[in-house]
Amino acid sequence: MTVQFHHFAAQSLTALAVFSADGRLAFANRAFRETVCGKGEGASGRLLDELPLAPEVRQGFAGGLAAVFAQGGPQRFSWEDATADEPRRFVCQITLFPGTGGDGGQAVAEVREAPVDERLKQALKAERLVRRREEHLKKRGRRLFLNVIDELPVFVYMQRRDYTVAYANRKTRNFYGETDGRFCYEVFSGRDTPCPHCPTFRVFETGEPENWQFTDGDGRTFHIYDYPFEDEQGEPLVMELGIDITELKRVERxxxxxxxxxxxxxxxxxxxxxxxxxxxxxxxxxxxxxxxxxxxxxxxxxxxxxxxxxxxxxxxxxxxxxxRQQNVSHSPLRLTPLARESLDLLQASLPASVTLKASCRAAKDCVMAHPAQVQQLLLNLCRNAVQAMPGGGLLAVALDNLTVVSRKKAPHPGLAPGDYVVLRVTDNGRGIEPDKIERIFEPFFTTKMNSGGTGMGLAVVHAIATSCGGGVSVESVPGQGATFTVYLPLCAPAGEQIVAEPRPAKGATGRLLLVDDDAGALSAMSRVLREAGFTVFTADSGEEGLKEYFRARGRYDLVVADLSMPGISGMDMAGKILDHDPAAKVVICTGHVAPDLEAKAEAAGVAGFLMKPMSPGALVERIRGLCPAAVRA
CATH class of the missing domain: 1.20.5 (Single alpha-helices involved in coiled-coils or other helix-helix interfaces)
Incomplete structure (x- = not known):
């Protein structure tokens, strides 16, 4: 290109530009840059595909340049600009630069504005209005869409390929803070590098939705749904919806x-x-x-x-x-006196190296429970604490009150709003490893297998607390001890009752029919009862027991029948006897009372249960209390 042309083109008001054979812009005057490229800065040295041209303009230049360099003759094309306030039409003529050949030469592009036909002008105006309307509706729809998403009760965000967050709704920002300029792995996982296995990025690769679960650093669990998405420029995104299932997972567990x-x-x-x-x-x-x-x-x-x-x-x-926790009768019970009495009994059996410190600060302490169960709960926790301090230490027991305002703010999952008595048992022993915390309330799970642990103590504590409508939790740091906290709901105190003092029985007589298919148990129990003064007849099956009862024509003061016997069971035998003689007294002897057995026995008229195993003395005292013919010496 000559110096003269350069000087002429720079001063010309006509849009002029020079292109090389490879489609690179070698020169463009101000008029060309403003008219064709739409901006005033320099564009020289850039390829045609790199220039900021409308698609139809770029296509016209590409075709014209190719034809000029191939054929040598001038080429013309035109286009309309409907984006301006007034529609404009431009005509471009491309010719070879004077004195250059087709191969390796240069071409001159001259662009002039042509008059626009009035009908075409109106058509272009209409097209421009339609386009602007579409753009307005598109932006308005996007704003409405984002406003709706912003109010959703689930977290929604959009992910780019470069790990940056394109958009995050209010729920997401409330959880994780502002996301502008941050990477996804930084926002959600607090990491400095990308997560090694992220299902979200599979959506970019496959174009298919994904769903998975994610737990963040604060312990919240979400079910994630990922969908392929695009922004206005067609950039691929992943839209992610996260539903908080933390509470659902807790209830599920x-x-x-x-x-x-x-x-x-x-x-x-x-x-x-x-x-x-x-x-x-x-x-x-x-x-x-x-x-x-x-x-x-x-x-x-x-x-x-x-x-x-x-x-x-x-x-x-x-x-x-x-x-059988659910089958034990509960009544109003003051916890403080029972706790003090139980701790006095415990104090005598504690090793000298263990110090007991008790604090009963509960202003209200009446709970709906069974006294023996509560005493067992407290003693089990204390024994567990003592076993955790083989070298000695401090055993602290405290009673306090607590008001739970809402389930969400409850100190233990599942506690209903209300007033509670809180029992805390703390030791400074070995503590519990984190991986064992969730299992310590399971039956037969023990961390003290080598020291005689059975794994039932804490399981019973959990069952008793649950049956009373409360709960139990544990906090522990290995090597620093543990604190077990029991929550029992308060109830209204019961009125005072006057109970007569029982007088001890010294001896008794009476006719007993003892029925059991276990020969060893039958022989041992009958021998003890005979030595206590009772007249005892035995039968080794339900059938034989019925025959003996009816043979004696009902002259037995008490029938003791084992529950589980082949053929006729103890309950079947009791039913036949009571159907014939409603005044008869029948007791069922068993090692376990199933949930529906008490109701069934009461409906049949059974006098009560005798629980196995028992000591010989306990058997005699129980029979004395049940036998109507027993007399005191």
Missing amino acids: ELYQAHKMRAIGVLAGGIAHDLNNNLVPIIFNIDYALNKTADRILAEPLAEALRAAYRAADLVEQVLEYS
Whole structure:
């Protein structure tokens, strides 16, 4: 290009430009830049595809340049600009630069404005109005769309390929703060680098929706739905919807735990029944042998065997206590006096290295519960704390009051709004590992297997607290101890009742019919009762028991029948006897009372239950209380 042309073109009001054969803009005067490129800054040196041209203008230049360099003759094309206030029409002529050939030469483009036909002008104006209207509606629709999304109760955000957040609604910003200029992994996960496996980015690759679950650093869990999306310029995005399912997951875990523990309780109850049946002859026969021997060499191992049998009976009782929580009657009970009495009993058995500190600050302490259960709950927690401090330490027990305003602000999940008594038992022992915290209330799960733990103590605590309408939680730091907190709802106190003092019975007589298919239990129980002064007749099945009862024409003062017997069960036998003689007194002996058994027995007229296993003395006292013909010596 000559200096003269450059000088001429720079001063010309006509839009002039020079292109090389490869489509690169070699020169453009101000008029060309403003008319064609739409801006005043320089564009020289850029390829045709890099210039800020409308698509139809770029296409016209590309075709004209290709034809000029191929054929050598001039090429013309035109276009209309409908974006201006008044529609304008431009005509471009492209010719080879004088003195250059087609290959490696240059072409001159001259652009002039041409008059616009009035009809075309009106058409272009209409097109411009339609386009502007469409743009306005599009922007308005986008604003409305984003305003609606901003109010949704789920978090919504849009993700770019470069990890930046294109948009986040109010819910998202409330959770994670402002997102402008931040990366997604920084916003949601607090990371400095991208997450190694992100389902969201699979949507960019496959174009298919994804759904998955995500738990953030604050423990909130969301179900995520990812969908492919585009912005106004066609840039690919992923729109993500996150539904907060934190509370749903908590309820799901609690429901699963409740079902699991209920199932274990039913299984444990069935096993406990058989264990109790076998423990009766063991306890009775060892007790009988101890009372009959004066040989100290024999007495010591027999006494140890009896202690072991009673420990087994205690364990079975804990299993049964766990499995029948819902069947125990509750009544208004003041917690402070019971706690003090229980702690006085506990104090005498504590190792010298353990210090007990009690604090009862609860102004209101009346709860709907069973006294034996509450005492068992407290003692189980205290024994558990003592076992966690083999080298000694501080055992702190405290009673306080708490008001729960709402379920959302409750200190323990599931607590209903209301007033509670809070029992805290704290030790400074070994503590509990984080991975074991969630399992410590499961039956038979123990962290003290090597020190004799059975895994039933805390399971019973959980079952008792739950049956009273409350709950129990634990906080622990390994090596720094643990705090167990029990929440029991308050109730109105009951009126005072005057109860006559019972007088101890010294002896009794009466005719008993004892029915049990277990020969060992039958022999051991009948021997103890005969030595206590009762006249005892035995039968080893329900059928034989019925025959004996009707043979004696109802002259038995009390019938004791085992519940589970092949053929005719104890309940079936009781029903036949009571149908014939409603005044008869029948007691069911069992190792486990199933949930519907009490109601069934009461409807049939059964006098009560005799629970296995029991000590010989407890059996005699119980029969004395039930036998109407028993007389005191």
